[in-house]
Amino acid sequence: MSESHAGEGQVRVFAEYDRDFHEEADVVVVGSGPCGAVVAKGLTDAGQRVVLLEEGPPFTPGEFELDGGLSMARTLREGGLRATRGTVLSTMQAIGLGGGSLVNSAICVRAPDWVLDRWCAQFELERTTRADLDPHYEAVGKFLGIAPTPENVLGQRNLLFKQGCESLGYASEPIWRNVRGCRGTGECFTGCRTRAKQSVDINYIPAAVRGGARVLTSLRAERVLVSQRRAHGVEGRVVAPFSGAPSHRFRVDAKAVVLAAGCMATPVLLKKSGDLANRSRQVGENLQFHPGVAVMGVFPERVDPQFGATQGYQSLHFLRQGFKLETLWAPPAVLAVRMPGSGLVLKERLADIPYSAIWDGITTCNNSLGSVRPRRRGLDPVLTWRLHPSDLPFVANALWTLAEIFFAAGARKILPGVHGIPPVLHSLREAEILRTQRFKASQLVMGGNHAFCTTRMHGDPRRGVVDELGKCHDLDNLYIADTGVFPQCPTVNPMWTGMALAHRTAHALAGRL
Amino acid sequence: MVIVWLLLGCAAAYGLTRVALGYPRPSERYEHLNRAEAALVEGAAVAMFPPGGAIPESGLDADLPGYLDRLLAASHPRQRRQLHMLFFLIEHATLCFPAPGRGGLRRFSSLSHDQRVDVLQDWATSNLFFRRLCFTSLRALLTLGYFAHPPVTRRLGVAPPAVETPVCEADLLYPPIGAGPEAIAFTADDLTEPSDGTPILPGAPRHRRYAEDLS
Numbered sequence: 267m268s269e270s271h272a273g274e275g276q277v278r279v280f281a282e283y284d285r286d287f288h289e290e291a292d293v294v295v296v297g298s299g300p301c302g303a304v305v306a307k308g309l310t311d312a313g314q315r316v317v318l319l320e321e322g323p324p325f326t327p328g329e330f331e332l333d334g335g336l337s338m339a340r341t342l343r344e345g346g347l348r349a350t351r352g353t354v355l356s357t358m359q360a361i362g363l364g365g366g367s368l369v370n371s372a373i374c375v376r377a378p379d380w381v382l383d384r385w386c387a388q389f390e391l392e393r394t395t396r397a398d399l400d401p402h403y404e405a406v407g408k409f410l411g412i413a414p415t416p417e418n419v420l421g422q423r424n425l426l427f428k429q430g431c432e433s434l435g436y437a438s439e440p441i442w443r444n445v446r447g448c449r450g451t452g453e454c455f456t457g458c459r460t461r462a463k464q465s466v467d468i469n470y471i472p473a474a475v476r477g478g479a480r481v482l483t484s485l486r487a488e489r490v491l492v493s494q495r496r497a498h499g500v501e502g503r504v505v506a507p508f509s510g511a512p513s514h515r516f517r518v519d520a521k522a523v524v525l526a527a528g529c530m531a532t533p534v535l536l537k538k539s540g541d542l543a544n545r546s547r548q549v550g551e552n553l554q555f556h557p558g559v560a561v562m563g564v565f566p567e568r569v570d571p572q573f574g575a576t577q578g579y580q581s582l583h584f585l586r587q588g589f590k591l592e593t594l595w596a597p598p599a600v601l602a603v604r605m606p607g608s609g610l611v612l613k614e615r616l617a618d619i620p621y622s623a624i625w626d627g628i629t630t631c632n633n634s635l636g637s638v639r640p641r642r643r644g645l646d647p648v649l650t651w652r653l654h655p656s657d658l659p660f661v662a663n664a665l666w667t668l669a670e671i672f673f674a675a676g677a678r679k680i681l682p683g684v685h686g687i688p689p690v691l692h693s694l695r696e697a698e699i700l701r702t703q704r705f706k707a708s709q710l711v712m713g714g715n716h717a718f719c720t721t722r723m724h725g726d727p728r729r730g731v732v733d734e735l736g737k738c739h740d741l742d743n744l745y746i747a748d749t750g751v752f753p754q755c756p757t758v759n760p761m762w763t764g765m766a767l768a769h770r771t772a773h774a775l776a777g778r779l
Numbered sequence: 780m781v782i783v784w785l786l787l788g789c790a791a792a793y794g795l796t797r798v799a800l801g802y803p804r805p806s807e808r809y810e811h812l813n814r815a816e817a818a819l820v821e822g823a824a825v826a827m828f829p830p831g832g833a834i835p836e837s838g839l840d841a842d843l844p845g846y847l848d849r850l851l852a853a854s855h856p857r858q859r860r861q862l863h864m865l866f867f868l869i870e871h872a873t874l875c876f877p878a879p880g881r882g883g884l885r886r887f888s889s890l891s892h893d894q895r896v897d898v899l900q901d902w903a904t905s906n907l908f909f910r911r912l913c914f915t916s917l918r919a920l921l922t923l924g925y926f927a928h929p930p931v932t933r934r935l936g937v938a939p940p941a942v943e944t945p946v947c948e949a950d951l952l953y954p955p956i957g958a959g960p961e962a963i964a965f966t967a968d969d970l971t972e973p974s975d976g977t978p979i980l981p982g983a984p985r986h987r988r989y990a991e992d993l994s
Contacts, residue, residue, distance in 0.1 A: 281959040324953035327944045335923030339853040447974030462974045468949040570981040598937040599926030603919040610832040617833035708908040
């Protein structure tokens with residue numbers, strides 16, 4: 267291997283790699299999503315030499331594809347077609363500098379106190395209470411400008427949800443988001459052209475670069491290098507954007523390694539590295555999602571759902587009953603996919619879109635567990651997951667409550683998207699079927715874009731992969747900083763909690779180095 | 780014995796013809812869609828989005844075969860293989876489970892329009908989850924393509940608006956995908972004020988790709 271070093275503060279891209287190469291750093295961070303970016307900046311601020319690796323390319327605004335299908339093919343792993351085996355649940359993982367923050371809707375919610383208390387009690391944790399994490403939430407929140415969605419960009423779709431909740435006496439609120447100057451274009455999922463969404467590729471990563479971090483994109487980490495109880499770097503291949511075609515080899519030697527590749531990729535990397543950090547046998551286990559369902563409602567007046575914050579309003583009213591409700595918008599093509607029927611009937615339903623709103627529920631399914639396994643070839647995971655029958659009522663209740671809110675807000679019909687019941691329900695009375703019928707998982711169209719727990723933290727090294735600070739129990743200097751370390755699902759959108767934990771990990775690691 | 784082999788040969792030739800031969804040459808040249816797939820997509824496009832109705836544009840007006848060819852090109856090789864398998868399955872399933880009516884034991888693309896509609900409806904409402912999943916996947920692909928057709932999104936009022944993109948610090952760091960750092964178009968002098976949060980409202984001008992007058 268020839269030596270070639272990127273200069274301090276450089277970002278390197280695919281076109282710049284023309285040979286095998288080798289880098290050195292104090293810390294190598296694998297994965298540039300929200301958690302990896304926080305770690306990279308935190309360590310850079312602490313004076314460490316950091317190399318941040320990302321498999322995807324950086325996206326510039328000109329490259330945000332407005333068409334939903336092509337956008338997914340370009341920004342998501344497996345073209346956005348990833349799904350679990352067992353109970354089929356579509357799920358996504360971004361590939362690009364900034365990771366999920368590039369194509370998520372910027373929702374930031376702190377995990378409730380009672381969830382953190384439960385984590386501490388059940389998983390033998392001592393320093394993961396609200397009081398412990400609040401300084402980290404604050405630090406991230408301040409840097410990203412996390413704040414409630416302003417009223418003037420809510421748009422009718424969000425306001426109708428508020429109205430429906432108010433008429434039923436359900437608590438609701440504007441969603442806190444990492445956004446500055448949102449104009450309500452509803453394009454969070456395909457990349458924010460107004461640069462209002464504070465995805466980490468436009469804040470944490472430039473800040474880390476300013477502090478001297480090197481950001482190497484289009485590099486796929488394939489193996490963590492370990493000797494005895496110490497990780498001493500990672501190695502892998504240069505991969506072409508989109509096709510993933512491998513070419514040159516690279517190696518980064520470092521005093522510490524932080525894996526922030528996401529809860530579906532980090533376990534695969536550990537397994538492919540010789541089943542690393544797995545004396546507990548928990549690597550790749552305990553996979554949890556927040557299975558989500560969505561209902562579309564059609565109103566008598568025009569809603570113009572495209573306008574307004576992508577996800578601007580939520581209800582935490584039913585959090586303890588196992589679900590959270592939110593407004594939603596996505597590329598119209600993606601939403602239209604769930605419209606029932608075909609032919610002229612389908613066209614009529616599509617023509618309702620300007621009069622429609624779509625709202626979703628994400629559910630807490632702590633009994634529904636799965637696993638992440640490596641494929642024989644490549645680094646994409648095999649995901650297996652089953653919705654436990656005891657968790658099904660949460661999903662059904664979310665559907666029913668969404669129906670209630672729609673009709674309370676004045677909807678003239680709803681499309682619940684459930685197989686085996688009428689595709690269109692015209693009144694709350696008709697919607698009673700959502701409450702009275704016992705559904706099977708196969709009747710529901712579910713998505714699960716929040717995933718957790720595959721390298722969970724646990725106070726007992728025999729039952730968890732990392733400790734509270736993200737350090738692997740089995741190794742002295744291998745850390746994990748992504749939602750895989752959650753011991754259980756957080757019941758709310760995970761990004762802010764993941765970043766807060768990553769912030770704590772960065773500080774702990776900087777102290778040890 | 781020779782007769783048996785002859786009969787087997789004839790049967791094999793007949794089977795091959797039913798499965799893989801006799802497709803018309805597609806009107807366009809596609810990079811990834813083969814003749815059979817182009818025929819399937821054309822047939823399904825019209826069954827799913829016939830001309831007329833609430834949105835006049837048909838699936839063929841929206842050039843769904845062309846869209847799916849572009850989508851295949853943009854897909855990762857494994858996903859491309861999965862999509863080819865999906866097309867093969869739907870195109871040939873009617874050779875095992877015939878469409879209703881006379882001549883239903885034919886490939887999907889060889890069926891009449893009404894039979895295709897019936898077949899798709901069968902897949903959509905099947906009690907077998909796998910069949911519904913296949914249908915949903917095909918419909919998803921076709922719907923994505925249908926909405927990629929600017930007249931459709933314009934008619935529904937969901938065409939993306941024209942927005943100004945501020946130049947921020949990150950734009951000084953990242954070149955366009957595939958290019959080197961020399962292709963970074965901005966310098967510190969080009970930095971602009973960030974978004975001021977002025978809402979974009981219905982009626983705002985549309986993105987140029989979706990605007991009425993494309994000249």
